[in-house]
Amino acid sequence: MHSLTDVQDKLLREYRRFVQSEIEPHVNVWDQEGRVPREVITSMADQGFMGALIPAEYGGSKLNMIEFGLLNEAIGYGCSSIRSVLTVHSMVSQAVTRWGTQEQRAAWLPRLARGEWIGAFALSEAGAGSDVAQIGTVATADGDDYVLDGVKRWITYGQGADVFLVFARSKGRYSAFVVERDTPGLTVSPIDGMLGTRASMIAELRFENCRVPRSALLGRAGFGLAPVASAALDIGRYSVGWGSIGLAQSCLELSLGHARERRAFGVPILDHQLVQRLVTDMATGVSAARLLGLQAGELVQAGDSKAVAAVWMAKYFASTTAMRSASDTVQIFGAHGCDPAGSPQRLFRDAKVMEIIEGSTQIQQTMIARLIPSGES
Numbered sequence: 555m556h557s558l559t560d561v562q563d564k565l566l567r568e569y570r571r572f573v574q575s576e577i578e579p580h581v582n583v584w585d586q587e588g589r590v591p592r593e594v595i596t597s598m599a600d601q602g603f604m605g606a607l608i609p610a611e612y613g614g615s616k617l618n619m620i621e622f623g624l625l626n627e628a629i630g631y632g633c634s635s636i637r638s639v640l641t642v643h644s645m646v647s648q649a650v651t652r653w654g655t656q657e658q659r660a661a662w663l664p665r666l667a668r669g670e671w672i673g674a675f676a677l678s679e680a681g682a683g684s685d686v687a688q689i690g691t692v693a694t695a696d697g698d699d700y701v702l703d704g705v706k707r708w709i710t711y712g713q714g715a716d717v718f719l720v721f722a723r724s725k726g727r728y729s730a731f732v733v734e735r736d737t738p739g740l741t742v743s744p745i746d747g748m749l750g751t752r753a754s755m756i757a758e759l760r761f762e763n764c765r766v767p768r769s770a771l772l773g774r775a776g777f778g779l780a781p782v783a784s785a786a787l788d789i790g791r792y793s794v795g796w797g798s799i800g801l802a803q804s805c806l807e808l809s810l811g812h813a814r815e816r817r818a819f820g821v822p823i824l825d826h827q828l829v830q831r832l833v834t835d836m837a838t839g840v841s842a843a844r845l846l847g848l849q850a851g852e853l854v855q856a857g858d859s860k861a862v863a864a865v866w867m868a869k870y871f872a873s874t875t876a877m878r879s880a881s882d883t884v885q886i887f888g889a890h891g892c893d894p895a896g897s898p899q900r901l902f903r904d905a906k907v908m909e910i911i912e913g914s915t916q917i918q919q920t921m922i923a924r925l926i927p928s929g930e931s
């Protein structure tokens with residue numbers, strides 16, 4: 555796999571058309587207002603995007619992994635906040651598809667596929683980020699129920715989601731629960747003004763004596779972090795990697811357009827070699843990131859044991875490329891790049907988030923070395 559096939563290229567253009575009409579014209583306003591309208595997520599569901607990883611028998615569109623990657627690239631090109639919503643919803647959908655019982659799949663997946671339910675992923679807490687084993691939320695078994703107590707923080711689309719995949723500690727082990735938003739004992743508080751992905755409607759979730767039935771348990775008791783959370787995070791990492799490619803592509807196009815138009819010292823700034831270098835590095839980075847994304851997609855699709863390392867590499871490279879590209883885009887735009895109403899500063903803030911979520915840059919720098927299968931270099 556070296557480049558997109560004609561079919562994949564056509565699909566990417568199709569996704570891009572949706573983004574151009576439904577997302578791009580509004581993205582900076584949504585960023586400033588700190589919210590995305592539910593209608594745009596409903597339109598994405600109508601296109602089958604919210605059911606991207608859900609099997610057809612439950613109403614999903616079950617894309618293959620390359621198609622899912624291209625969808626994330628296109629949405630990430632337009633708006634990282636909406637791509638973040640797609641990411642967490644896809645993580646929840648994938649977890650239910652993979653670990654749900656027959657009854658749970660039948661009850662939840664059609665709603666998730668239709669976008670009637672938007673899912674959010676609730677793992678992190680103030681005291682537990684990279685080191686997820688430190689989570690303090692507790693699930694206590696009580697008769698036919700579990701009672702949840704604790705506080706989840708930085709939950710993407712927490713302000714709008716209908717259902718949460720919540721991870722809690724139970725007798726020293728970890729379990730996963732699907733909790734509906736209107737469950738008594740759950741309070742959702744907005745966290746506004748985040749540095750980046752500002753429109754992704756992040757929230758804090760407070761569980762106080764929050765009682766859920768045993769049927770809310772996803773997967774076996776005690777299997778919450780591995781395998782449920784780790785498999786969902788693999789999908790999240792893949793999605794954020796491709797979203798970062800889209801973000802970097804957006805930087806490249808904006809930079810090229812501006813560098814061809816803006817004149818300094820009698821010539822377009824693109825004629826200055828130091829500006830050419832910035833654009834060259836950006837273009838090369840985007841191409842390389844896309845190749846790593848395609849490689850990861852092929853391996854995940856094939857169920858290859860090398861897929862996990864390939865996804866980590868793809869996300870690591872794409873997110874750092876996005877950050878560098880966004881920083882250079884602000885540089886190429888100069889003061890215009892710092893304009894609060896413009897795209898460069900939004901891309902710059904959003905790109906920083908890509909280096910923190912789904913495995914920070916430093917965690918990737920240490921993990922990839924450990925994940926490389928023996929015999930490979």
Ligand SMILES: Cc1cc2nc3c(=O)[nH]c(=O)nc-3n(C[C@H](O)[C@H](O)[C@H](O)COP(=O)(O)OP(=O)(O)OC[C@H]3O[C@@H](n4cnc5c(N)ncnc54)[C@H](O)[C@@H]3O)c2cc1C
Pocket residue numbers: 642674675676677678679682683684685707708709710711748750751756907910911912913914915916917920
């Ligand atoms: C915009 C945004 C949206 C988010 N959405 C969600 C969500 O929907 N659901 C959810 O559960 N969480 C979410 N998070 C939380 C996110 O998952 C965590 O921020 C992430 O896991 C990192 O954890 P932390 O922020 O606690 O940083 P820490 O883990 O405290 O790390 C702080 C710093 O230390 C470094 N570090 C940590 N450990 C090591 C190590 N072993 N070696 C080297 N360096 C290390 C990190 O790289 C980082 O630079 C979101 C965060 C943000 C910013």
